[in-house]
Amino acid sequence: MRAAWVASVANTDWPSKQGLSVAQQQKECRDLLDLAVQLKLNTIIFQVRPHGDALYKSSFEPWSDRLTGIQGKYPGYDPLQYWIDQCHKRKLKIHAWFNPYRVQHPTVKEPLASNSLQRKAKPWCIYLKKGYVWLNPASKAVRQYVQTVVFDCARRYNIDGIHLDDYFYPYKDFLPATGFPDHKEYSAYLSSKPQKVMDKEMWRRHQVNTLIYSLHKGLKRLKPM
Numbered sequence: 001m002r003a004a005w006v007a008s009v010a011n012t013d014w015p016s017k018q019g020l021s022v023a024q025q026q027k028e029c030r031d032l033l034d035l036a037v038q039l040k041l042n043t044i045i046f047q048v049r050p051h052g053d054a055l056y057k058s059s060f061e062p063w064s065d066r067l068t069g070i071q072g073k074y075p076g077y078d079p080l081q082y083w084i085d086q087c088h089k090r091k092l093k094i095h096a097w098f099n100p101y102r103v104q105h106p107t108v109k110e111p112l113a114s115n116s117l118q119r120k121a122k123p124w125c126i127y128l129k130k131g132y133v134w135l136n137p138a139s140k141a142v143r144q145y146v147q148t149v150v151f152d153c154a155r156r157y158n159i160d161g162i163h164l165d166d167y168f169y170p171y172k173d174f175l176p177a178t179g180f181p182d183h184k185e186y187s188a189y190l191s192s193k194p195q196k197v198m199d200k201e202m203w204r205r206h207q208v209n210t211l212i213y214s215l216h217k218g219l220k221r222l223k224p225m
Helices: 022-038 079-089 140-156 183-191 200-222
Strands: 003-006 043-049 093-098 102-104 125-127 133-135 161-164
Touching: 022 079, 043 079, 079 093, 093 140, 140 200, 161 200, 183 200
Parallel strands: 003 043, 043 093, 093 161
Antiparallel strands: 102 133, 125 133
16 A cells, blocks of 8 residues: 545645635646656545545535635535546545544634534534644544444445544643543443443543444445455
8 A cells, every 4th residue: 555645634735725616626636646646656545524524525514614715615516526536547546534533623714514513513522722622532422423424425435445533532732721521421431330440541542442443343334345
């Protein structure tokens, strides 16, 4: 596997800035893929969910503001489908890259779409320093929702893999002085009187592992090799 990430968060790689025309976005895509072929790569890891939004047609989350500058605004085409078609045309595989817990990046500006997680599922959202918003990995509802989003994309698009990034608790310098607010969930775990008690850090890792394991099992059922 010889791969490259194509990051959409903060318009890092693609599109190069918000509000480009469809033709401009598509040309940037083709130019990047032509370079990938020149470099003899065989896989592209394309960021389709940078922060609780979508660079594809989703029934659950708004169109990413990375495309048009306005969260929820239809960009005029389906970027993921275009990337799939262009990758496969060049004999490149494409993996859809998801950020499971990040809901907002500091570069995201108001107004938020009506179906953004901060509007439709505000109790799930944890507001951190520096303008970040995160989902709670210890929430069963959050894990089920993330799985639903990923499975929906995998089911409807001819992608060659799923890639995850930031599948962990947020960095400590993003946290308030009181730490990450999963005290209620950890207390409930302790109250369940487990046979072998995990300390909080191990318990947190277990919450993340639970999501990854469930995603792996579900994707294998959905698209067995």
